[in-house]
Amino acid sequence: MLDRRLIFNFDWPTLVTAFLISAIGVVNIYSSTHPHSGAATPLYLKQVYWTVLSFGLAFLVLAFDYRTFVRLSYPFYLFCLLLLILVIFFGRSSSGSQRWLQLGVFSFQPSELTKIALILAMTRFFTEREMPRGHGMRDLAVPFLMVGLPSLLIFRQPDLGTVVLLMAIFLSVLVFVEVRFKTWAVLGAGVAVILPTLWHFLKDYQKNRLLTFINPDLDPLRTGYHITQSKIAVGSGTIFGKGFLHGTQSQLHFLPEQHTDFIFSVLAEEWGFLGCFILLFLLLFLISRGLKIAKTSKDRAGATLAIGITAMLFWQTFINVGMVVGILPVVGIPLPLVSYGGTAMVTNLMGIGMLMNISMRRFMLSP
Amino acid sequence: MRLKLDKRETPEIQKAFLAANILIVVAFSLIFSRLWYLQILNGEYFKGLSENNRIRIQEIAAPRGTLFDRNGVPLVNSFPSFDVSIYRQDVPDMKALIPVLTRVLSLDPLRLRARLEGARGIPPHQPLKIKTDIPRRELAAVETRRMDLPGVVVNVVIRRNYPYKNLASHLIGYLGEVSEHELGMEEFVNHKLGYLVGKYGIEQKFELELMGESGGRQIEVNALGQKIRVLGQVEPSPGNSVHLTLDLELQKAAEKAMAGKQGAVVVMNPQNGDILAMASKPDFDPNLFARGISPDNWKSILDNPARPLQNRAIQGQYPPGSIFKILVAMAGLEEKLITPETTFQCTGSYPFGNREYQCWKKEGHGQVNLRKALVESCDIYFYQLGMRLGVNRIAKYASAAGLGTPTGFPLGLEKTGLVPTSSWKMKRFGVPWQGGENLSIAIGQGYYLATPLQIACTLSALFNGGKYYQPRIVQGVRAPDGEVRREYPPLVLRNILISPETIEFVREALWEAVHSPAGTGGRAKVEGFNIAGKTGTSQVIQRKEGKPEPIPAELQDHAWFACFAPAFSPEIVVVVLVEHGGGGGSAAAPLAKKILETYHRRGKKDHPSPARVAVQRSVRRPDEG
Helix, strand or coil: CCCHHHHHCCCHHHHHHHHHHHHHHHHHHHHHCCCCCCCCCCHHHHHHHHHHHHHHHHHHHHHCCHHHHHHCHHHHHHHHHHHHHHHHHHCEEECCEEEEEEECCEEECHHHHHHHHHHHHHHHHHHHCCCCCCECCHHHHHHHHHHHHHHHHHHCCCCHHHHHHHHHHHHHHHHHCCECHHHHHHHHHHHHHHHHHHHHHCCHHHHHHHHHHHCHHHCCCCHHHHHHHHHHHHHHCCCCCCCCCCCHHHHCCCCCCCCCCCHHHHHHHHHHHHHHHHHHHHHHHHHHHHHHHHHHCCCHHHHHHHHHHHHHHHHHHHHHHHHHCCCCCCCCCCCCCCCCCHHHHHHHHHHHHHHHHHHHHHHCCCC | CCCCCCCCCCHHHHHHHHHHHHHHHHHHHHHHHHHHHHHHHCHHHHHHHHCCCCEEEEEECCCCCCEECCCCCECCEEEEEEEEEECHHHCCCHHHHHHHHHHHCCCCHHHHHHHHHHCCCCCCCCCEEEECCCCHHHHHHHHHCHHHCCCEEEEEEEEEECCCCCCCHHHHCEEEECCHHHHCCHHHCCCCCCCEEEEEHHHHHCHHHHCCECEEEEEEECCCCCEEEEEEEECCECCCEEEECCCHHHHHHHHHHCCCCCEEEEEECCCCCEEEEEEEECCCCHHHHHCCCCHHHHHHHHHCCCCCCCCHHHHCCECCHHHHHHHHHHHHHHCCCCCCCCEEEECCEEEECCEEEECCCCCCCEEEEHHHHHHCCCHHHHHHHHHHHHHHHHHHHHHHCCCCCCCCCCCCCCCCCECCCHHHHHHHHCCCCCHHHHHHHHCCCCCCEECHHHHHHHHHHHHCCCEEECCECEEEEECCCCCEEEECCCCEEEECCCCHHHHHHHHHHHHHHHHCCCCCCHHHCECCECCEEEEEEECCCCCCCCCCCCCCHHHCCEEEEEEEECCCCCCEEEEEEECCCCCHHHHHHHHHHHHHHHHHHHCCCCCCCHHHHHHHHHCCCHHHC
């Protein structure tokens, strides 16, 4: 299977970039959960274990032609749906939402895996159905269902961030599969109708977060306070930062979820503009690399798959950092490869494994 | 499935790639320029804010809901008090601060050090309370020496006040610091250590209604920890008010009548089960708790042998004594073992087995019919009736009338009392029921036990037409704007089926017990008011016959008086129990009289409809009360 050409074409830059970003993540998780107390495994160490496991999985992904994964995408997608349904009945709750499945000692989030499952399923669907005149509204019924079903299940967990992300991935892929102009217009009108309806189904705290983003004075005690504190943390890092473990905001635990969704503020405070620049540059490199892989892929499946994964990485990065620096509302989306979280790590590195897979096999034209 | 190998690079796809590239560039530029703005243009400003974290959340406690009596008179209010806390991160030199602080606040330096030592685990940006409810003098001292006290802040706290002090303390209850256990409960998620929550009585039962939701403000402080400006504020939402069935005037009368005594009073509306007054003595002052009770005060309350925290009206179980004759008389009539005309001879004592059973009147009542037996409380008559009825038939009527079961008092904690039967005794003691015991229970002695509230409920039910109401202490809960949140309508728990002839006969006899010269309840008489009542004296120890000996105070008999008025359409039931008070007629009836006088004097004209008044009053904010 792995012949010499594959090794010759191995995508070192992507691998190294992903590794560097993960390392930055561990360093910041170490700082944000400092001091480490108690007998339980510290979070940064858990993250190291997950990272090692995820890189292992990424290598495993490389061993098979990515088209194999595309072929298996529908069963995998259904499996993920099943897991999401299981979450409703057996899920573990934490701070008001039910997102985790407990498997022995470790728990994982099926909603994370769903991202990859959706991308693969869409890839298969659009690869099998090529519309010379572009896709019309009726052709898109199945993809709508593909994104709609898991979104509903995740929405009621509730996990608004992941729903937003699934939508963003879905729309990004649509841009690349030739949808008729008229269909885009209908879609736009549909979204304009659905969004206000959706508002009624949001939990109070979710509405609050969105409203508070528009007007921070609405909730100065909770979300508003967090936004303010996050801005102070980021801004106070200035050019060179306060130094590792010297961030006053993060060391005093002013920020909520500072090792998960708000990890970027810890980096910004302790490593300054310079640290932010390096991390963002690495992420930007990874994303544009993904886009390039999509462009140079020799088949439709590879291109669509690469677009989906790149969209996933891009939107997570943009929404998360935008939220931390206060230009986007607070929705719970982690920073890829950096935020603490095992399932997210596995999902993102499996995605990156697929990207490398497509990149490696771009000269292999065997069916 | 076919996966196509060819990929057409249509112009549309090329445009899509271009769009994606532009999007990525724009998105990252946005982020970079925002970072530039925050970290480079305004970095120094944010750095200043982050030092000692200058943005803080200050809590604004929610005003606790008010308790109102049935006429809308507030039973609690609140007043501002001042607490002193330290933000340790703002203290440049703790060693220099401690002497100043201990002098200004007259604190024990050792205790303060211990407090600081113990707070090691609490992050230094969180305030640490060091003294609560400081006097005005100390407040002035702290304010004038602001510059010597960096990091020291004074917070205004609304403290609950009970203007009537000990009045109805067992019903109102008291507050205390939230416990670790309570903090783990879902309804207290927003509570922090040091919060006061209801620990007893209405304050506890209605905690979730009364507590409200605290607000807060986000402030920016200077390097000394002093407020520079308010960045945002959320108003607290005050708690709901609880409207009681108590009538403050009657409650005051009851408390006054019982002053210095040990025992309980229950005043009830027999037509709906409303508790108009309930007092238990000794009592306590809930204000001691609201200010954080001192260990000495707490110890003195706990160690008091008279147990002031016990609500005797629901937790004190006493033999009902001669009050029980009401039920035995009814049982006799209903079972057709006697008629009103049946007579017995009372010579002052009655031999049974190898014992002489005494009447309270040593010289005897002579020829006694049922009316006279009730009016003059002749024991001999009831000994003989008790013998004919037997324990189990008496128990049947006692149980049907509500004795031996909890009344359903909404604040809980009540005792059930006891209705003995022969099988109960067998099970409990393994000994069969003795014939002589029928005599004892016929006059409410022996194993029979009842709480004052049970007596009040049973009396209400017997003479209101047979409806046994659940005692009601809370009419409803209202939001601060007056909107009704919860209502507790009167509730009939069961019906008592006793023939009207029997009831009316006993009713007349009880009227006579108060109004005829020979009646035992004469001292309860109120001019112009038709009162019907029964005295009771329950023995604490079995006395040797005929030997008058000085009895120590703690072994004196308990005095009972239970009555209702007007006799033929009762509006009010009063039950008085005085522990170790002596005879019911002399010790308890005069106390009931004082309460009945208050009720009668007020009359109906200045006693407006409670519902209407409650609506009017509750429109006011509780903190204005």
